[in-house]
Amino acid sequence: MRLFGVKADRPRSGLIKSFLEDNYVCAGYPGIGDLEGCGREDIRERLLAAGDYQGHELEDALDSLNIFVHVMQDGDYVLIADEEWAYLGDLGDYFYDSRHESVEDGTAHRRGVTWLKSLPRTGLNPAVEALLAADTAVTPYSGVLPAARVDLWLAEPVGGREAEHSLVQVDQATVAEALDVLKAALHSPDTDRRERAAVAILQYAK
Structure with a gap:
């Protein structure tokens, strides 16, 4: 099992809430179609054909999408965060939802998530906070992860369990x-x- 950070596109307010309520995360990068069965070079060609990515931006997009489609596996862990809270989830398989392919939406590349835990960002382990602060859309945690104990990377929230928070009802x-x-x-x-x-x-x- 591995841990990945996924960064929500800040201009799209409400995206974190959508992740939590609809049980998914997305990689962004609209306009390139379903990536199921596409290898790394196929993804590169799709990005080049879209005409919106070049240079470092192209390489960052390629790395993030390749990780999201191929490196992430069912049962790995994902961490997302807004300005105040962090949320830990159990990842499912990649799928493509064409209804959300527009540039305005841009959430067609998805993985299902079972959300497990939430806590204030002030309670995060520094290594996990660094993961969330990465510039790329999808970032793997590079350290050694204790099996089945991702929570070890999360400090106890201030005020104990009562301080834990969730948008999911x-x-x-x-x-x-x-x-x-x-x-x-x-x-x-x-x-x-x-x-x-x-x-x-x-x-x-x-």
């Missing part, structure tokens, strides 16, 4: 259904899946 029936799915996953033959389910249940139980 979910009804109790949905929560119960999600817990049933996680409990079933505890008996999966896939070790990583069992581990992720255990982490999610323990996070909920806090």
Whole structure:
């Protein structure tokens, strides 16, 4: 498992809220179509054909999209943040939603996310804060990550658990259904899946 920082495009106010409420993150870079099955050089050609990227901007876009489509894996962790709060989630697979391909929207390149934890940015480990401060849209954490304990990189929020914050509101029936799915996953033959389910249940139980 790895940890990645994803930066929301600041001019698009409300994007973080959309990530949290609709359970996804995006890479940006509209106008280049579905990247499922595209290799790194295919992505480069798509970016060049779009005509909006060149030089360092082209290389940054290429690196971010290649990481988002190919390097990230189902079960890795993602961290996003606004000015005050940071949010940790469990990543799903890449998918392309053509309804959001416009330049004004620009969120067509997506990965599903199960959000696990939120806390004030003042409580972040300095290494994680540096990850969020990176200039690129998608940035991998380069240090060694303790298996199933990404929370070790997050300090306790000021004021204890009561200070934790979330924009996501979910009804109790949905929560119960999600817990049933996680409990079933505890008996999966896939070790990583069992581990992720255990982490999610323990996070909920806090």
